[in-house]
Amino acid sequence: MSITEKSERDAGRSGDAPEELGAAGAQLSTQPVDSLNSVPALGVVGWLRWMWRQLTSMRVALVLLFLLSLAAIPGSLIPQHSDALKVDTFKKHHPGISPLYERLGLFHVYSSPWFAAIYILLFVSLAGCIVPRTWQFVGQLRARPPAAPRHLTRLPAYSTWRTDADPDQVLKAAHKALRGRRFRTSLSAAGDVPGGSVAAEKGYLREAGNLLFHVALFGLLISFAVTSLNKAEGGKLIVEGDGFANNLTQYDDFSPSTLYGADDLKPFGFTLDSFDSKYETSGPDIGSPRVFKANIHYWNGADGKPVKGVIDTNHPLSIGGEKVYLIGHGYAPVVTVKDAQGNVAFQGPVPFLPQDSNITSTGTIKVPDALDKKGKPDQLAFTGYFTPTGDASAGPRSFFPGLDAPLLFLNAYHGDLGIDSGISQNVYQLDTKHMKQIKLETSTPGINAVALKPGEAITLPNGAGSLTFTGVKTWASFQISHQSGNETALISGAAAILGLMGSLFIQRRRIWVRASRGADGTTVVETGGLGRSESVRIADEIGALALQLQPDAPALPDDENDENGENGDGGAEVESTSRTASDTATRTDDEGARA
Amino acid sequence: MNIAAAVNENFANYSNYLIRSAMFVYALAFLAHLAEWVFGSRSKVAVQSAALAAETREAQEQDGGKAGTVAVKVVQRGGATTTLERPRPRIVPKVVTRASASDRGIADGPGAAGEDEKGDLYGRVAIAFTVLAWLLHFGGVLFRAISVQRPPWGNMYEFSTTFGMVAVGAYLVLLLMKKNVRWIGLFLTTSVLLDLGLATSVLYTSSDQLVPALHSYWLWIHVSCAIISGAIFYLAAVGTMLYLFRDRYETALAANREQNRRWADIMSRLPAAASLDKFAYRMNALVFPLWTFTIIAGAIWAQAAWGRYWGWDPKETWAFITWVAYACYLHARATAGWKGRKAAYLALIAFACFLFNYYGVNIFVTGKHSYAGV
Numbered sequence A: 001m002s003i004t005e006k007s008e009r010d011a012g013r014s015g016d017a018p019e020e021l022g023a024a025g026a027q028l029s030t031q032p033v034d035s036l037n038s039v040p041a042l043g044v045v046g047w048l049r050w051m052w053r054q055l056t057s058m059r060v061a062l063v064l065l066f067l068l069s070l071a072a073i074p075g076s077l078i079p080q081h082s083d084a085l086k087v088d089t090f091k092k093h094h095p096g097i098s099p100l101y102e103r104l105g106l107f108h109v110y111s112s113p114w115f116a117a118i119y120i121l122l123f124v125s126l127a128g129c130i131v132p133r134t135w136q137f138v139g140q141l142r143a144r145p146p147a148a149p150r151h152l153t154r155l156p157a158y159s160t161w162r163t164d165a166d167p168d169q170v171l172k173a174a175h176k177a178l179r180g181r182r183f184r185t186s187l188s189a190a191g192d193v194p195g196g197s198v199a200a201e202k203g204y205l206r207e208a209g210n211l212l213f214h215v216a217l218f219g220l221l222i223s224f225a226v227t228s229l230n231k232a233e234g235g236k237l238i239v240e241g242d243g244f245a246n247n248l249t250q251y252d253d254f255s256p257s258t259l260y261g262a263d264d265l266k267p268f269g270f271t272l273d274s275f276d277s278k279y280e281t282s283g284p285d286i287g288s289p290r291v292f293k294a295n296i297h298y299w300n301g302a303d304g305k306p307v308k309g310v311i312d313t314n315h316p317l318s319i320g321g322e323k324v325y326l327i328g329h330g331y332a333p334v335v336t337v338k339d340a341q342g343n344v345a346f347q348g349p350v351p352f353l354p355q356d357s358n359i360t361s362t363g364t365i366k367v368p369d370a371l372d373k374k375g376k377p378d379q380l381a382f383t384g385y386f387t388p389t390g391d392a393s394a395g396p397r398s399f400f401p402g403l404d405a406p407l408l409f410l411n412a413y414h415g416d417l418g419i420d421s422g423i424s425q426n427v428y429q430l431d432t433k434h435m436k437q438i439k440l441e442t443s444t445p446g447i448n449a450v451a452l453k454p455g456e457a458i459t460l461p462n463g464a465g466s467l468t469f470t471g472v473k474t475w476a477s478f479q480i481s482h483q484s485g486n487e488t489a490l491i492s493g494a495a496a497i498l499g500l501m502g503s504l505f506i507q508r509r510r511i512w513v514r515a516s517r518g519a520d521g522t523t524v525v526e527t528g529g530l531g532r533s534e535s536v537r538i539a540d541e542i543g544a545l546a547l548q549l550q551p552d553a554p555a556l557p558d559d560e561n562d563e564n565g566e567n568g569d570g571g572a573e574v575e576s577t578s579r580t581a582s583d584t585a586t587r588t589d590d591e592g593a594r595a
Numbered sequence B: 001m002n003i004a005a006a007v008n009e010n011f012a013n014y015s016n017y018l019i020r021s022a023m024f025v026y027a028l029a030f031l032a033h034l035a036e037w038v039f040g041s042r043s044k045v046a047v048q049s050a051a052l053a054a055e056t057r058e059a060q061e062q063d064g065g066k067a068g069t070v071a072v073k074v075v076q077r078g079g080a081t082t083t084l085e086r087p088r089p090r091i092v093p094k095v096v097t098r099a100s101a102s103d104r105g106i107a108d109g110p111g112a113a114g115e116d117e118k119g120d121l122y123g124r125v126a127i128a129f130t131v132l133a134w135l136l137h138f139g140g141v142l143f144r145a146i147s148v149q150r151p152p153w154g155n156m157y158e159f160s161t162t163f164g165m166v167a168v169g170a171y172l173v174l175l176l177m178k179k180n181v182r183w184i185g186l187f188l189t190t191s192v193l194l195d196l197g198l199a200t201s202v203l204y205t206s207s208d209q210l211v212p213a214l215h216s217y218w219l220w221i222h223v224s225c226a227i228i229s230g231a232i233f234y235l236a237a238v239g240t241m242l243y244l245f246r247d248r249y250e251t252a253l254a255a256n257r258e259q260n261r262r263w264a265d266i267m268s269r270l271p272a273a274a275s276l277d278k279f280a281y282r283m284n285a286l287v288f289p290l291w292t293f294t295i296i297a298g299a300i301w302a303q304a305a306w307g308r309y310w311g312w313d314p315k316e317t318w319a320f321i322t323w324v325a326y327a328c329y330l331h332a333r334a335t336a337g338w339k340g341r342k343a344a345y346l347a348l349i350a351f352a353c354f355l356f357n358y359y360g361v362n363i364f365v366t367g368k369h370s371y372a373g374v
């Protein structure tokens, strides 16, 4: 930055300081000057410089911030790709608009290019803003508080009186008093204005806080980036009694990231011994969950010893730095299916997925290995609902999430499951394209599903086989995540808050005291103050200082009843500086919050 | 039902009675404030003179001659006068402050009561009622907490009752600190009545315990901070709104434009636009760090509960939007050409985002946070 440019900046940045204060009012902050009205210099370099100035101006930062909040909105209203099921449902319901949404990236707003464009521009602007500001601030820290302006009575708050005390003594006292108030001070002898003066400044932490806050935002951005480059997340549904080992094949779903993939998975595992759930059994909240707890045994390393552990909703288990979260739970009816030959073609628990808070669940039992009467493969499938507490006459709807009266509602199919086609299939859904429904005998005409209690069985017509509902197991689903960058995020967050507090609660201000021998031989003491913004506070401070100086510079009675006493100012009556409403259209104060 | 449950039931009932009584007393406070405004309109200063510059209400020389006292006077054009008194010799150095560039030199209005004594009496009565109502309100929230045996912030009903309580509490604290905030009384009692009415009729849940996902002390930290932030943001929003009205009034006054007399009468009794703006800014700036902390506390909790500190869940997203909107407002106040009315609009947008997050997201959008008992 050239010298002239710098002084331009300084001059433009004077807070509420009246223009005539010059250097005294400059640099009370490091805020950049708005230069939007300036015309770019000719040439490519000129234009580039101009654009850079625009980008790093407060106004553009403001616009970008506003855009950022606007851009975040659609993602909260339109389903996002992290919830693939919801996106699919949405696409089904809105076939017209979906392709457009897709093209605009509205299903993954927060990783879309336009969202990135906004925050990257914002952060470039931020960098372009804080780097020079930091330099400037360092300069301010090393410099002395600027010398007193010529007319202290033009400051937003001032006080003046005459005293018999010697000017030097007054200044020394003022210097000491201001030091005592923890101002940075500098005492100077008489300069171009008659009389020596003390200059003092305080509240640098405001600027420091502000810079810290903005730097911390960078910290947050970086930790976000680190987290998303390094994280991996996988889901696994486990039925009571089953286990899990941390490798790709065992996951139901797994999303790696650029720097962390399936090869990086650490060897550990666990078994779900049992799952405890309790629900409110009475009152208005009947059915509300009260306790979810997964009792497990886990091991770390290829040949680690199994250790007992518990995972509940807010208490993930940490195994070797990886975290295992309890995400959901449900029921898995245990069934035995026999085919037409009388062979057990399938046996075991089949997880059903909850659809509502009473855990009405849907699921499919696929039996790929069934044979028909002639011994030819004829795959079977059963699909329907499970209700932990149901009523056959009320249809497949659960009344309570606990296992009080479990019922399994099933339809039966036979034919080709389509499993062999090689396309991976959703285990919870049945593709009935190549299957035929088997008519079952039910008590309710028109309804083809059979409601089974534990122990009951469906016998398929024509000796095609049977299904016995032998019991119910509970399953729990877990999320296994690898994360990094959390600590950086936390530290940055804390720094941001700290910085904000400095920036918003601390007031940066300057006080000057001048003492000079007046024409009548008495000493005229003038003190004046200037803040980033004016407020009664600075006036209070001046008042308190004036009081504190009384022992060393006792005030003499005023001769005239003149507000300004003898301030040698040639009668600039400050209070009568009348302002019209028009020049107040732009506000200029920004006092710190000290409410 | 076991004994403990019966006790809880009793406390829950007390809580409901207390909240209802509080509403009744708030209604009385509301009426008293209304009376204050009505009587105030009779007062002499009803319509302010257009003589702007001459408005300077210079505080008179105070009696610095009281034996053994020196007074340092802070004389502020058109504003309040602060006097510092210390035991000292008799002479009085004065501190003179210039009118700020932002202030038109128009004094704060005299308050709702104008200079009418009866109006003032009603205003005082209103505050007495407000204090009483607040105590009942506080009792209601406390008994609710006892009855549910946890912090009373588990569902929308509880959020809303606590929200109102904190807003009124903050107002009373400001009054105690001798801040000039009585002008907000009418607006505050109105909105607390609305808030409690909505809470007791639409949002009421006798929910006693929480779903396991909410069993975390970070929740209590997060939610209580959110409620406090919201309540203070709310006070700021009222200030901002009135600033916009009063600012228009002052602009018209300065331009000597004809104004609706009724309107002008009401406006003239409010604090000056500059004061309202300052009030709003201070409130906003005061809680912005707390709001930032609220979001971070939420992230910490999300990390524990869901395995990620940030997942763009609708509630998280709107908290972020609200945060950025407030940051935008704070920036605007430091940007030439954006101060004043434009910044005020941003503040209102930011508060609207907060409200949407509070009610809208719970009601219209489903996400991980949609447990909140609506």
Ligand code: HEM
Residues within 6 Å of the ligand: A029, A030, A031, A032, A055, A056, A057, A058, A061, A065, A122, A123, A125, A126, A127, A129, A130, A210, A214, A217, A503, A504, A590, B324, B326, B327, B330, B331, B334
């Ligand atoms: C990344 C997004 C940003 C956020 C969330 C943000 C937030 C904030 C907040 C909350 C304040 C208020 C503190 C106060 O009023 O003193 C502030 C002040 C400030 N910001 Fe930013 N900011 C961002 C980006 C920027 C950028 C890009 C610039 C550079 C043009 C910038 C320059 C400033 C300056 C100069 C101040 C001090 C204003 C003053 O002197 O009062 N900020 N920022």
